[in-house]
Amino acid sequence: RVFNHLNIQLRIVSCILGQTNNECKKQCNEMSSVCLSVYVCVCALSSSGSKVLVHFVNQSGVKTSVFVTEGETLLDVVIKKNLDISSFGACEGTLACSTCHLIFEESVYDKLEPIVDEEVDMLDLAYGLTKTSRLGCQVSVEHWMDGMTVHVPQEINDQQGKQEAVSSK
Amino acid sequence: WKEEDGVGVLGRELYLKSLGIHNGKRRVRGLSSSSSPRVCIVGGGPAGFYTAQQLLKARQNAAVDIYERLPVPFGLVRFGVAPDHPEVKNVINTFTQTAQHERCSFHGNVNVGKDVTIDELRQAYHAVVLSYGAEGNRSMGIPGEDLPGVFSAKDFVGWYNGLPSNKELHPDLSFETAVILGQGNVALDVARILLAPVEMLKETDITQNALEALAGSKVRRVLIVGRRGPLQIACTIKELREMVNLPNTRADMLPADFEGIAEALKDLPRPRKRLTELMMKAVKEGGDDKAEKCCGFRFFRSPVEVLAGADGKRATGIRLALNKLEGSGESARAEVTGQLEDVDCGLIISSIGYKSIPIDPAVPFDPRRAIVPNEMGRVQDTAGLYCSGWVKRGPTGVIATTMNDSFDTAHVLIQDMEAGKLDLSVNKPGAQAITALLQTRGVRTVLFSQWEKINAEEEKRGKSQGKAREKLLDVDEMLKIAWS
Numbered sequence: 001r002v003f004n005h006l007n008i009q010l011r012i013v014s015c016i017l018g019q020t021n022n023e024c025k026k027q028c029n030e031m032s033s034v035c036l037s038v039y040v041c042v043c044a045l046s047s048s049g050s051k052v053l054v055h056f057v058n059q060s061g062v063k064t065s066v067f068v069t070e071g072e073t074l075l076d077v078v079i080k081k082n083l084d085i086s087s088f089g090a091c092e093g094t095l096a097c098s099t100c101h102l103i104f105e106e107s108v109y110d111k112l113e114p115i116v117d118e119e120v121d122m123l124d125l126a127y128g129l130t131k132t133s134r135l136g137c138q139v140s141v142e143h144w145m146d147g148m149t150v151h152v153p154q155e156i157n158d159q160q161g162k163q164e165a166v167s168s169k
Numbered sequence: 170w171k172e173e174d175g176v177g178v179l180g181r182e183l184y185l186k187s188l189g190i191h192n193g194k195r196r197v198r199g200l201s202s203s204s205s206p207r208v209c210i211v212g213g214g215p216a217g218f219y220t221a222q223q224l225l226k227a228r229q230n231a232a233v234d235i236y237e238r239l240p241v242p243f244g245l246v247r248f249g250v251a252p253d254h255p256e257v258k259n260v261i262n263t264f265t266q267t268a269q270h271e272r273c274s275f276h277g278n279v280n281v282g283k284d285v286t287i288d289e290l291r292q293a294y295h296a297v298v299l300s301y302g303a304e305g306n307r308s309m310g311i312p313g314e315d316l317p318g319v320f321s322a323k324d325f326v327g328w329y330n331g332l333p334s335n336k337e338l339h340p341d342l343s344f345e346t347a348v349i350l351g352q353g354n355v356a357l358d359v360a361r362i363l364l365a366p367v368e369m370l371k372e373t374d375i376t377q378n379a380l381e382a383l384a385g386s387k388v389r390r391v392l393i394v395g396r397r398g399p400l401q402i403a404c405t406i407k408e409l410r411e412m413v414n415l416p417n418t419r420a421d422m423l424p425a426d427f428e429g430i431a432e433a434l435k436d437l438p439r440p441r442k443r444l445t446e447l448m449m450k451a452v453k454e455g456g457d458d459k460a461e462k463c464c465g466f467r468f469f470r471s472p473v474e475v476l477a478g479a480d481g482k483r484a485t486g487i488r489l490a491l492n493k494l495e496g497s498g499e500s501a502r503a504e505v506t507g508q509l510e511d512v513d514c515g516l517i518i519s520s521i522g523y524k525s526i527p528i529d530p531a532v533p534f535d536p537r538r539a540i541v542p543n544e545m546g547r548v549q550d551t552a553g554l555y556c557s558g559w560v561k562r563g564p565t566g567v568i569a570t571t572m573n574d575s576f577d578t579a580h581v582l583i584q585d586m587e588a589g590k591l592d593l594s595v596n597k598p599g600a601q602a603i604t605a606l607l608q609t610r611g612v613r614t615v616l617f618s619q620w621e622k623i624n625a626e627e628e629k630r631g632k633s634q635g636k637a638r639e640k641l642l643d644v645d646e647m648l649k650i651a652w653s
Contacts, residue, residue, distance in 0.1 A: 087219075087572050090263070094256030097569050121407045124440035125567070 052141050055149040058085045063149075070143055074136035074150065075100045085152055093137035095119060098126035100136035103151040108132075112139060128153025205230040206586055207599040209294040211281045211528075212301035213237030214244020216558020218264040219572045220298050223579035225270055228586070232272045234294075234600045236285075239333070240277040240615040240647040241623060242268065244302060246568065247640075248332045251358040252373035253365065255637065260568055268617045274600055277615035278648065282528035284612045285603060291553055293602045295591050296582055299532065299541055299548070299556040300575070303523035303564040309350065313475025314519075317341070318484035322355050322520035329362055329379035331640035333647075336378075341483075342386035344515025348487050350472050351520035352395035354567075357408040359518055360391045364418050364462050374637040388516060390421065394467045396503040398494050399430050399448055400437075402466070406444045412464060413447065419456030421465030427452055433497075469493065470510065471503065475517060486513045523564035538563065546578035553591055555582050619651035626650050 051067040054077065058064070062084065068077045075089045078100070091097040095118050104112070109132035115123075119138050126133065136150075208224055210217045213235050221233045241247065243261055250257045268275045279285065281301070290297050306321040308314060320340060327335035347363055349356045362370070367384045375383075395402060413420065427449060434442055448466070456463075469492045476486035489510045492503035525541070527534035533549050535542045540563055541556045548554040557578035558571045566574075585591050604614060623641060631638035641647050 087569075087576065090260050090569055090572060091256055092259040092262070094259060096254065096256040096259070097567070099569050099572070117410070118407070120443070121405070121410065124443065125405060125569075127573075 050143060052143055052146045054141065054145065055147075056083055056085065057149060057151045058083070059152050059155040061154060068141050070141055072141050074102060074139050074141065077141070078136065088152075089137065095122055095135070095137070098122045098135065101126040101128070101133055101152065102136045102139070103128075103130050103153065104132045104134060105148060106132050108145060108148045109134070111144070126153075204295070204593055204596045205232055206296070206591070206593055207231075207294045207597045208233045208582070209290045209297045209599075209603075210235045211287075211290070211297065211299050212244065212558070212560075213239075213242040213275060213277065214300065214302050214558065215246055215260065215264075215568050215571045216300035216302065216560075216575050217244070217298075218242075218267050219575035220300055220557045220579050221273055222263070222267045223576045224582065225267065225272055227579065227583045230272075232599060233274075234603075235268070235273070235275045236279045236281055236290075236603075237275065237277045238280045240644060240651055241620055242275060242277065242617070248327055248330045249355075250330075251326075251362060252329065252375035253361070253369060254358075255373065257568065275615075275617040275620070276600065276604070277620060277651075279607065279612065279614055284607055284610060287529040287531050287554070289606065290603065293598050293600075295586075295593055295595075295597050296553050296555060298578065298582070299554070299560055300558045301525075301528060301560055303525040303539070303559045305524040305526045305539075306519070307522040307524050309472050309519050309521065311472055311474055313477060313484065316475055316477055316484045317482070318344075318515055319475055319517045319519070322349070322351065322359055322518050323523055325359055325518050326355065329375050329383075331374075331376045331642055333642055333644050336376075336642040340382070340516065342382055342388050342516065345387060346390045346392070346512070346514040347388050347516035347518065348512055348514045349391060349393045349518045349520055351403075351522070352393050352466065353403040353520065354405060354408050356393050356518075356520035357404045357412055359520060360393055360464055361408075361411055361415065363388050363391055364415055364464055366416055369416075372636055374631065374640060376640055376642065377634065377636075378642075389462045391462075391464045392421070392467050392512065392514075393465070394470050394472070394489065396469070396471045396492055397501055398468050399427055399445060399466070400433060400441065400497070401499065401501055402444070402448070404444075406440070406447060409444060409447055413451050415462075415464065417457075417460050418462040418464055419458070419460040420451040420454070421463040422448070422452040423465075423467065424452055426466070426468040469503065471505075472519075473509070476511065483515075484517055485515060486511055487517055523559065525560045525564065546574075546581045547585070613652070615648065615651045622653065623647050623650050 050070055052070055053065060054068050055063055055065045056078070064083055066077065066081050066083070072080070073093065075093050077083070078085055078088050087099055090099045093100070101123065112134060115134065115138070119135055123129065123133060123135055206228060208231060210221055210233060217235050217237070221235055224231050224233050243264060246258055246261060267273055281287065281290070287297065306323040313319070318341060320338070324335050324338055325340065328338040328340065349359055362383070363386070367380065370380060370383065430445060430449065434445060437445065470489040471492060472487055473490045474488040475484050476488055477483065478485040489512060491506050491508040491510060493506050495502045495504050524539045526539070532554070533542050533551065541560050542549040543556050543561055546555050546557060546561060548556055555578055557575040561578065562574055586593060607614060627638040627640055641650070
């Protein structure tokens with residue numbers, strides 16, 4: 001919460017879990033570098049499940065970093081954290097579309113749970129498919145993913161090209 | 170400022186200004202120098218809703234009104250998506266959120282082009298977006314096409330999905346063989362619905378009359394016919410996989426159609442390669458001999474005539490011309506060889522494409538491509554008029570394709586607003602004016618909250634039958650419930 005009227009330059013960064021995790025503190029410091037504000041870094045809204053740091057890069061190249069709970073799918077994360085990624089998860093995680101398509105770093109991709117035919121079937125229709133692509137609704141966050149970065153395909157200005165890239169009926 | 174009579178000169182000036190009084194004279198003026206943009210969307214299907222969603226998000230003061238001909242929203246998501254694909258319909262949740270947005274309103278039961286013209290809408294709104302899709306279908310253009318027993322896939326799908334105008338279709342399912350022309354996902358849906366065990370369908374939102382007709386169906390063999398070869402097939406792998414896995418159904422393919430295909434596999438991109446491999450697996454394995462039903466593709470064949478029985482009263486077969494392929498890949502062309510083949514069948518379904526139609530003479534229309542001519546969603550030579558979805562690009566693509574396309578149109582519209590190409594300084598009355606106009610013509614609209622009454626009734630009726638919903642088939646009944 002921001003207490004603008006206090007006119008006090010106060011920077012309190014206090015993690016309610018008492019974590020002294022450097023990443024956590026760095027994040028909080030970046031947030032609270034605006035003057036006249038008091039920030040309390042709330043790292044965990046639930047006491048169960050450990051927190052994993054994931055960086056999301058959206059279609060315009062904008063990066064957002066969030067702490068996510070182990071066990072959630074990456075689709076859950078995008079929806080719950082209301083990340084600014086356009087048109088994500090149209091079928092709500094039922095393997096009936098490819099809009100939760102995410103591109104992983106190779107080292108992370110190689111360690112993901114094996115992909116099943118039904119996921120490949122939908123992934124094959126995704127715009128901007130790469131060798132390290134997966135559907136976000138099929139990937140659950142695990143502790144070892146801490147610090148990973150996932151991309152969605154970058155927006156291209158050529159709208160005609162984008163339309164042609166999507167498969168037809 | 171200077172205090173005077175406890176009010177302050179500035180304060181008094183501001184007060185008088187708010188009443189429209191300036192220098193002692195009253196001026197009638199809007200409260201701000203530019204109005205909140207008002208946008209009208211024609212068509213309440215995925216294109217309409219996704220365009221609305223994006224406009225509402227991008228402009229915090231934009232108001233969007235969606236007009237739909239039927240009393241019920243959602244277009245092909247409700248009337249096109251197969252009953253056994255309920256997860257594809259999850260997008261309805263997003264559309265519902267959009268419709269319930271405070272700056273959005275839905276108006277059903279309005280036939281744009283008949284009850285109100287595009288010009289009248291353009292006068293009431295800053296911009297109008299045409300998102301009315303493709304309600305017609307391409308015809309095969311062959312003799313006998315109008316014989317009983319021949320249907321467009323659009324009508325057949327409309328029949329099992331409860332589209333009011335198809336409720337009297339009564340397809341005769343007492344013949345053993347059905348032939349489907351076209352090999353896209355719609356063709357595969359039709360084949361699957363014809364051959365699926367009733368157990369698979371009875372808890373879906375398929376209409377009760379279709380369910381009963383299918384339960385009594387004698388159709389045991391479905392052939393899905395395409396002009397070109399296996400490498401040009403237009404369906405996607407998910408639908409093919411469902412076909413291959415259909416219970417009690419074996420594959421009925423011609424190995425001759427697959428000559429040379431194995432050699433071509435290695436050069437194919439992954440999606441095409443996997444699709445082709447799955448087909449070849451079906452050819453090789455054939456399937457269970459004990460299966461009572463069969464389904465297969467026939468390639469390199471084009472329909473040339475629907476054959477009638479001796480009495481000439483209904484379709485009893487179809488004459489196909491055999492083709493050869495010139496070129497390869499997606500751009501390969503079918504060329505005639507002169508050879509013909511007759512197939513006995515009692516049900517013929519042409520699934521060769523939906524088609525848009527013009528709804529208002531004031532709107533440019535390209536009859537050859539059957540779309541509204543446009544440049545990135547801006548309708549040609551018509552400022553303030555836009556289009557999105559199938560009426561803009563043609564009737565291909567899945568829901569996600571239309572979603573991206575609608576976002577593109579919304580983006581272009583916003584750009585035009587910001588560049589001053591749309592005159593936002595003029596106040597536009599929007600739905601208030603249109604609703605009043607419609608009232609003078611005896612047309613009453615269905616609001617979203619009224620659709621929700623129809624929705625609740627359908628779910629209630631479905632529940633008593635163990636189904637997801639029982640769709641209302643009659644527009645008058647829908648209106649009665651909506652306005653109750």
